[in-house]
Amino acid sequence: MSRVASVALAAVVLSAPAWAHHGFGRFDPTKDVEIEGTLTGIDFVNPHAYLYFDQVGPDGAIIKMRCEMRAATVLRRSGWSAEMFVPGKHVKVSGNPHRDDPGSCYVETLTIGDAPTLERYQQLVTGSATTNRPLRLPSGEPNLGGDWAQEQYLIARPPEGRGGLVPKSMVAAVEAGTLPVADAPNAGWGARPVTFTPAGQAAADALRNVPPQDNPRSRCEITSILFDWVFDGPINRITQGSGEITMEYGRDLTRTIHMNLAGHPAGIAPSRAGHSIGRWDGETLVVDTVGFSPGTLAGTVAHSDRLHVVERFTLDPATLALRRDYVADDPVSFTDQYAGFDTVMPADAPFAADRCEDLTYRNYSQEAQQPPP
Numbered sequence: 001m002s003r004v005a006s007v008a009l010a011a012v013v014l015s016a017p018a019w020a021h022h023g024f025g026r027f028d029p030t031k032d033v034e035i036e037g038t039l040t041g042i043d044f045v046n047p048h049a050y051l052y053f054d055q056v057g058p059d060g061a062i063i064k065m066r067c068e069m070r071a072a073t074v075l076r077r078s079g080w081s082a083e084m085f086v087p088g089k090h091v092k093v094s095g096n097p098h099r100d101d102p103g104s105c106y107v108e109t110l111t112i113g114d115a116p117t118l119e120r121y122q123q124l125v126t127g128s129a130t131t132n133r134p135l136r137l138p139s140g141e142p143n144l145g146g147d148w149a150q151e152q153y154l155i156a157r158p159p160e161g162r163g164g165l166v167p168k169s170m171v172a173a174v175e176a177g178t179l180p181v182a183d184a185p186n187a188g189w190g191a192r193p194v195t196f197t198p199a200g201q202a203a204a205d206a207l208r209n210v211p212p213q214d215n216p217r218s219r220c221e222i223t224s225i226l227f228d229w230v231f232d233g234p235i236n237r238i239t240q241g242s243g244e245i246t247m248e249y250g251r252d253l254t255r256t257i258h259m260n261l262a263g264h265p266a267g268i269a270p271s272r273a274g275h276s277i278g279r280w281d282g283e284t285l286v287v288d289t290v291g292f293s294p295g296t297l298a299g300t301v302a303h304s305d306r307l308h309v310v311e312r313f314t315l316d317p318a319t320l321a322l323r324r325d326y327v328a329d330d331p332v333s334f335t336d337q338y339a340g341f342d343t344v345m346p347a348d349a350p351f352a353a354d355r356c357e358d359l360t361y362r363n364y365s366q367e368a369q370q371p372p373p
Helices: 007-013 015-022 072-077 168-176 198-208 364-368
Strands: 033-043 050-056 062-068 090-097 104-112 146-149 153-156 164-167 235-240 244-249 253-258 275-281 284-290 295-298 301-303 308-315 322-329 338-346
Touching: 033 062, 033 104, 050 090, 062 090, 062 364, 153 168, 164 168, 198 301, 253 284
Parallel strands: 062 104, 253 275
Antiparallel strands: 033 050, 033 090, 050 062, 090 104, 146 235, 146 338, 153 164, 235 244, 244 253, 275 284, 284 308, 295 301, 308 322, 322 338
């Protein structure tokens, strides 16, 4: 058995299936490019949005470009919209080139027409969440209904040293040099520390060898009910009914929590969401879930169909922060418990089913040379 010794190490382990898919690895941060041309379109999608434009090469030939931006959901939360990208407008892009595809780049700054230059993480609105919400339902239960999202994590660059992802509310302090990046709270996107059984270790080793393009996330499949509640800033929706509570994830997953069942029924069809029953423990919603398909909790932490997850949702009436504490047991994969917590707030944009289409591993230069169907 081996121990993932710390959250920091676990976050590094995440690189195999998730960060390689979602990160910077296919672009060269040691090189800068400045490109301009005529805007032809926008794919306003998750996990990355893509800007399309025609560049005129030195020989006068048209070079079709596709450049990667942030996910549609976090762009929308930042005040961006697809309507900003008007075909025919002149566009200037600065960023980093793709290592293998000359028709792709990573956007750091963007200028459309005569509009001011935008930075990758620029906030075009301050974001207003609904805070005048009743704290309780007429039945007396805490009101968990509404749209929820983790505070956005943005790149902050201090006066000295390396920058990093920090909560939106702390960017100014980091960039002023009054708050070290290391003192900002972690986003909690990495895998939690856990002790593997031999079978769990073998599964983790196998996951490390999966090519990123074969990762289920590159097919727009979620990882787990734990990971996808906050990873990369999705907006989720909770709806409270008389006998059930529905949780819609911003990554195309819906969970139904049955509030009138004392136990799980027999013959549950395995799924990514599992089967959930709920009860109130004072002010806390306790959700018990079984019936999972084998999969991955986060990073290279695999689980079997014997996974059992208990979540506790507690609303802070003063701050409206909704904290979730969770514990997962899987006797096939772990010898101890996989445990952690996360926090969401009333969302700064409405819930929406933002389309997912992962274009990360498609070579745009080769696609652009193909004749139209």
